[in-house]
Amino acid sequence: MKSLLIVYHSQSGTSAQLAHAAWRGARREVGIEVTAMRAWDAGTVDLKRANGVLLVMAENSGALCGTMKDFLDRTFYPAIAQGLIVPYALLISAGNDGRGARKQAERILSGYPFPAATEPLIVRGQFCVAHGLASGELGQAFAAGLSMGIF
Numbered sequence: 001m002k003s004l005l006i007v008y009h010s011q012s013g014t015s016a017q018l019a020h021a022a023w024r025g026a027r028r029e030v031g032i033e034v035t036a037m038r039a040w041d042a043g044t045v046d047l048k049r050a051n052g053v054l055l056v057m058a059e060n061s062g063a064l065c066g067t068m069k070d071f072l073d074r075t076f077y078p079a080i081a082q083g084l085i086v087p088y089a090l091l092i093s094a095g096n097d098g099r100g101a102r103k104q105a106e107r108i109l110s111g112y113p114f115p116a117a118t119e120p121l122i123v124r125g126q127f128c129v130a131h132g133l134a135s136g137e138l139g140q141a142f143a144a145g146l147s148m149g150i151f
């Protein structure tokens, strides 16, 4: 069975709501195991088990939030050493921007190197129904792509 790992960090709860919506969307696909983990609990062993990884985080001070950066810092060399190639997607929560987090994440992930499975989704402001729907669609599309062997 294919496996989708959702790694998230959330300070206020907003990114956690996005991650939960993506998790619900991904679980609509049959034949895919979907696991959600906080970034500080996740490591290389979890990436190794996954066929795809969805990273959900905020932009903080024009960059990736620190805990997601820590996850990437911890897994970077071990993933390279083990030859891991895991397709990824980004779901970014931002106040009014998000481009800094996107750019930094894409730059780091190109070094693993992990391929992007989809265009990043950036949602701005408080969590709302539209954000939940978009996150759910992203999760489901990623899971469907994994199930069909597209990624």
Ligand SMILES: Cc1cc2nc3c(=O)[nH]c(=O)nc-3n(C[C@H](O)[C@H](O)[C@H](O)COP(=O)(O)O)c2cc1C
Pocket: 009, 010, 011, 012, 013, 014, 015, 016, 057, 058, 059, 060, 061, 062, 063, 065, 093, 094, 095, 096, 097, 098, 125
């Ligand atoms: C310390 C801090 C820095 C932030 N910097 C940015 C920023 O540079 N650009 C932006 O669009 N939003 C910024 N925000 C807003 C957050 O990205 C936004 O509130 C997000 O939804 C937070 O998600 P979380 O609380 O689930 O981690 C910042 C928030 C905090 C607390």
